[in-house]
Every structure is written in structure tokens, then in C-alpha cells.
Amino acid sequence: MKRRIRGVIMGRLPGMITCRALDEFIVDYLEGALAENDRVLFERHIRFCPDCRRYLARYRVALEAGERILSEMDEPVPQELVEAVLAAVTSREP
Ligand SMILES: [Zn+2]
Structure with missing residues (x-):
């Protein structure tokens, strides 16, 4: 709850994105695929x-x-496994 409030406040500051927006950018950021402004x-x-x-x-x-x-x-990894591991590791809950 605290996190959400802070995210909303941040989104209202000039030039500041919300935590949710950041979530959508994170893969592109790590792959170096974000535009300079973003x-x-x-x-x-x-x-x-x-x-x-x-x-x-x-x-x-x-x-x-x-x-x-x-x-x-050598074997291809099932997409479900990749997604399950990513979801577990990147969960925002402690
Ligand atoms: Zn944040």
C-alpha cells in the first residue's frame, strides 16, 4: 500500500514515471532497447x-x-518454466 501511494506521488512530479510504468520498461531497459528519453x-x-x-x-x-x-x-527450455522462474524471482513481495 505504501509503495502504491509513493508510486502515484512520483508519477505526478514533472519528468517522473510511476513504478508501474517502470515495470513495463524494465526488459527494454535491460536489453538496451529504450529510447534515450525513456x-x-x-x-x-x-x-x-x-x-x-x-x-x-x-x-x-x-x-x-x-x-x-x-x-x-542442449534441450530447449519450456516457455512456462522460464516465465515461472522469472515471476518467482522478480516478485515484488519480500
Ligand atoms: Zn518505483
Whole structure:
């Protein structure tokens, strides 16, 4: 609840996106696919929001672990498994 209120307040500051908006950008950000303007907004939010900073760090670790596992496997990994692991690791709940 606290997090949501803070996200709404942040979204009202000039040049600040909400936590939810950040969520939608996170994969593009990690892949370097964000436009310059969006990347600036993203990084500004990360600087001011400890929740999203933690979330981004965990997301990055999960993605890197996933890529390492994939590169070591011969068999294709089922998409459900990838999604389940990502969802578990990147859950915002502690
Ligand atoms: Zn946030």
C-alpha cells in the first residue's frame, strides 16, 4: 500500500514515471532497447525509488542466471518454466 501511494506521488512530479510504468520498461531497459528519453526517465526513477532499485537488481540477476542456464543446456527450455522462474524471482513481495 505504501509503495502504491509513493508510486502515484512520483508519477505526478514533472519528468517522473510511476513504478508501474517502470515495470513495463524494465526488459527494454535491460536489453538496451529504450529510447534515450525513456532511459533518462527510467534511471531518474531508479535513483529515487529504493523499491524499484531492488526490483531491477533482482530482475537483472534473474535474467543473467536464465541466460547462463540456457547457454549450458542442449534441450530447449519450456516457455512456462522460464516465465515461472522469472515471476518467482522478480516478485515484488519480500
Ligand atoms: Zn518505483
